[in-house]
Amino acid sequence: MRSIGIVGGGVVGLCTGIALLEAGHQVAIVDDDMEGQAASWGNAGHIAVEQVEPLASMEMVRSLSRRLFLRGGPLGFPPSAVAEWVPFGLRLLSAARPARFRKGCEALSPLLAESMPAWISLVERIGAPDLLKQNGHFVLWHGERAAREGLASWMAAETGSAQVHAASDAERAMLAGLGREPVAGAIRFSGSGQIADLGELRQALRNAFTERGGAMVAQRGELRVAGGRVEIAGVDAEQVLVCAGVRSRELMEHLGHKVPMIAERGYHIRADANHLAGKHWPADLPPVVFEERSMIVTRYRNEVQAASFVELGKVDAPADSRKWERLERHVAELGLPIEGPFRRWMGCRPTLPDYLPAIGRSTRASNLFYAFGHQHLGLTLAPITARLVASMVGGEQPELPLAPFDIQRFA
Template sequence: MSNSPRTAIVIGGGLVGSACALRLAGAGLAVTVIDDAPKQRPASWGNAGHIAVEQVEPIASWATLRSAPRRHFARGGALDLPVAAIGAWLPFGLRLAAAATRFDAGKAALTRLMAGAMPAWRRLAADLGDAALLREDGHFILWETAATAAAGRAAWAATDTGSATIREATATEIEVLRGAMGAAFAGAVRCEGSAQIADQTQLAEALAAALARAGVVRHLGAATLVKRGDRVTVEVGGEGLDADVVLVAAGIGSAALLAGVGVRVPLIAERGYHIEAPTSGAMLPPRVFEDRSMIVTRFGNRLRAASFVEFSRADLPPDPRKWARLQRHVAELGLAFEGEVTPWYGSRPTLPDYLPAIGRVAGTANLAAAFGHNHLGLTLSAVTGEIVAYMLVGEAAPDPAFSTVRF
């Protein structure tokens, strides 16, 4: 790859792709973003808005595998393995089991990424001209029974949470939490050090404005990679585009793109669901209802409940039972959903080791990747943009540790 690239094509207009494009443009490159679905919000826009720096332990672990049966959707849990998608999740599951044997190495890599996540978000929010986009209030974790509260507290006490800390909720916080729901709960802790995006629509608009100011060109349409020798070019709308750097940051679509140039990626569509409705309730940090594997977040005057880990294919229709269960959870907890409920589902791009793919693609002169962020697309998007700019342009790294991170 050129030591002094001047041009870059970023395939993917989601949060990770946008963050990478902005940082590459800031490093002096002429950047083109190719987006095939500008009106369709990908997974990073449909999540809980939670910047989850406490999640330094990859999900690819023996603990995850042991707990899978009791977490199955049919038993009331959030994990689902649709029969129609067995061809996708069975080989993925076998790879996940193999990755679990490398848990310590994965945790070390993820911990280093997480160490830079919050500082990178502060820099990004400042560069977007809206520091209020980032709300650093932590989040709450609640349990509904004494037994699950005791087990949950013990589990978090034994979990490495990186730069975040877990403490008991105060009496005042308990009172506020009780006032925001109609059902009783048995215990709550507060995670300090995590954060949330205050308004995802506002974030999308701020990013689009910043990209426009930076001179980033947008092409609408589906991209195809073409390899000639060791170089890769991009075709979109019948037009061929060439650049010193071609960055694949297309989320779940990244595997199909790379397959076109002979690169096989074991990416799965790990689908999540949410429901959202207007609210006039209290403005609270995100609340994780651990007994139900559900997180509830306030964005402006709307409240969102998100859940489910559905290993599937992106082209399969959504499962309406997921939305029905979310609505039941919301009703049983007495949460302040008011007015019409809007459903959503999307595909998290997940690799078996639950680490993102960030790096140059072997065997090519100008192809690089930034995808596979699983549940952590929002959390790691800002720092991924900085790492990509450093990796491809050779700017000063935001933290010396990033210069040695490899995936």
């Protein structure tokens, strides 16, 4: 049995803490996000098993100009963060080369294949099976050309354990009934899923962690090196695990690692789900992607959320209110049954330029492990990452190869 300190109490940190406790270790999580404002608790709630193709691809690079926020798209490059996104973009271009892209697919595919089974196991173990909904998701288009091109693209894409089907006539009619615009095309994925409520998930994971004997330490994690080993200020731990999302960069670079990670900022708006007297967002409807507007709408227990945008910026820069305003405009223009007052949120996805996570053991300190950089897939990959880290910390051979996720790939 080892004593392990985890820096970061997001979904990856909590899932890993539970796995380590179940393996017989003593675990403390150090986290100062007591209000649950991190990206773990503000995302689209989507278990995205279909996203086996890294976003670092030549297809994405070729589409950059039409995706720019200034042209109505979801991609923002704030001028104030040019020193961040230029070097990140150059590394992304290198990672997008066909050979590296194929290796990225080969690395992500087995992780994503195990992600849904890992989620099923986790929610059963913590006594909250109703938090996981395995009902797929929809993608739709309103324009005829966009529908043809989008359908062809998805049918040709590698989607791992998820299957793509043309939406039935009844499903298309139901989707068309959500708004005022006719639906030109729609597909339904099976094999994917969603979390029923992110707030409830956070509480269930925290409860499961403490019930198993884990300790929550409400402070910001600070690391120091002593005698070739890492220590967490104020925490007695033999082993240290960094799961601090975007904050992992400063922690790891302080120890000498190269971590070319950027804060990929996303925005969402939320509204009460059932306050309208008439039309409302169906409670049993899976997430819906409005692909032409790069927007995903998710129904949670009591709220409906619309989310979008990829803003490559600084962690602590002020939010750009134009992003929220555009989301609200999308909802209004489509005539969706979502009505304010809206609650606004912005959070930072921890993204590395090859769109692969960093999971491994440090070469700089003998007792340091890490699991961060899961970009859009943090929620999806949290339980399988936890299993891999628990094996690694316990001195066992992980069930999947971790070499593609070694942070030394950026050395």
